[in-house]
Amino acid sequence: MKKLILIIAIAIVSVTSYAQSSIFDKFEDMDDVTTVVVTQEAFRMMAKFNVGGNDEGDDYLDMLKGLKSFKVFTTENPTISKEMNNVVSKYLKSSKLIELMRVKDKDANVKIYVRQGKDEDHVSEMLMYVGGVGKYMENSDSPVKAESVILSLTGDIDLNKISKLTETHIPNSGLNKKQ
Amino acid sequence: MKSFIKLAGLTLVVLFISTACDSNASLQKYYVDSKENNEFISVDIPSSILQLKDTEVSEDIKNTLNTIKKVNFLALQLNETNQELYASEKLKVAKILKNPKYKQLMRMNMGKGSVSVNYLGEEEAIDEVIIFGSDNEKGFAVVRVIGDNMNPSDIMKLANDIKLDGDSSQLKQLEGLLSGLK
Numbered sequence: 018m019k020k021l022i023l024i025i026a027i028a029i030v031s032v033t034s035y036a037q038s039s040i041f042d043k044f045e046d047m048d049d050v051t052t053v054v055v056t057q058e059a060f061r062m063m064a065k066f067n068v069g070g071n072d073e074g075d076d077y078l079d080m081l082k083g084l085k086s087f088k089v090f091t092t093e094n095p096t097i098s099k100e101m102n103n104v105v106s107k108y109l110k111s112s113k114l115i116e117l118m119r120v121k122d123k124d125a126n127v128k129i130y131v132r133q134g135k136d137e138d139h140v141s142e143m144l145m146y147v148g149g150v151g152k153y154m155e156n157s158d159s160p161v162k163a164e165s166v167i168l169s170l171t172g173d174i175d176l177n178k179i180s181k182l183t184e185t186h187i188p189n190s191g192l193n194k195k196q
Numbered sequence: 197m198k199s200f201i202k203l204a205g206l207t208l209v210v211l212f213i214s215t216a217c218d219s220n221a222s223l224q225k226y227y228v229d230s231k232e233n234n235e236f237i238s239v240d241i242p243s244s245i246l247q248l249k250d251t252e253v254s255e256d257i258k259n260t261l262n263t264i265k266k267v268n269f270l271a272l273q274l275n276e277t278n279q280e281l282y283a284s285e286k287l288k289v290a291k292i293l294k295n296p297k298y299k300q301l302m303r304m305n306m307g308k309g310s311v312s313v314n315y316l317g318e319e320e321a322i323d324e325v326i327i328f329g330s331d332n333e334k335g336f337a338v339v340r341v342i343g344d345n346m347n348p349s350d351i352m353k354l355a356n357d358i359k360l361d362g363d364s365s366q367l368k369q370l371e372g373l374l375s376g377l378k
Contacts, residue, residue, distance in 0.1 A: 018197075021200070021201070021204065025204055025207075025208075045305055047307070048307040048308070049307055050305075050307065051304070051305065051306045051307070052303075052304065052305040052306075053302070053303075053304045053305075054302060054303050054304070055301070055302045056299075056300050056301060056302065058299045058300065058301055058315075058319075059301035059302050059313075061319060062301065062319055065319060065320070
């Protein structure tokens with residue numbers, strides 16, 4: 018009897034569509050949040066069909082093949098920013114993410130966290146959080162609106178390849194793995 | 197016990213049938229139905245419009261062009277009277293696109309507006325690429341690039357080389373529409 022219920026439950030779950038959901042998904046529906054989502058299908062396609070022949074070639078392809086999902090949530094709204102901050106902090110406390118690097122300057126606070134993947138060189142998740150809103154509240158004639166950004170990348174991410182690619186685009190980004 | 201098994205079996209069958217029926221709600225059907233509705237703007241662009249001015253065109257490019265059969269453009273422009281229509285039709289399209297046969301590539305949501313790119317078919321042989329964009333102040337539009345075994349990277353390469361046949365009347369009609377939408 019119990020077995021039957023279990024089988025039916027599993028059958029129902031597999032019939033309903035399965036989507037990569039994350040704790041940050043609730044931000045997508047908020048009006049003042051800009052969301053960008055790229056799915057695994059897109060990465061697989063990009064990897065299969067290498068668009069344009071750039072020098073990065075093979076590394077780029079290999080990296081793309083392993084990506085599962087890419088999500089970015091941006092907001093300029095101070096209330097939502099605070100909520101983003103709370104959600105990120107809660108998430109960090111409960112998950113096995115470790116800080117990879119952080120950058121702090123007068124505009125913003127950037128923190129990058131990763132979750133260890135299959136080996137030392139791979140991470141299964143990378144979370145970047147930029148908390149910048151609030152710094153400009155007093156100075157209202159500042160044209161630059163500070164933003165809060167949550168960027169989440171999941172999949173089989175090779176840190177070495179990422180650092181190689183970011184070095185090409187952003188020299189001295191310092192993302193090279195600590196040896 | 198026996199009756200429970202019967203009930204469970206029946207439930208599963210019903211579930212199965214309902215998902216199978218749902219997959220018939222296709223964007224193609226929606227497009228054809230909406231063309232009848234005067235509130236919608238629809239344009240069909242055959243691939244003959246994508247003619248390259250140069251005759252020195254490689255075989256590869258010719259073959260790629262052959263995979264694109266046509267482009268459908270369907271739009272609902274928002275005005276004072278059709279607010280409800282906009283909301284209900286937008287929901288209809290979103291629901292159709294939720295069907296697993298439409299695989300999502302990416303989406304972008306900016307509060308007031310959103311864009312999503314989906315495709316129909318297999319990774320190596322795409323039958324249809326669907327771009328669905330909406331803006332709560334302007335309306336929504338669905339663009340379908342329909343073809344046969346389209347290969348995305350070839351199409352990208354082509355997009356770089358392409359020179360549209362500027363004299364085509366259909367292109368002019370499309371331009372007129374787009375400038376009207378802005």
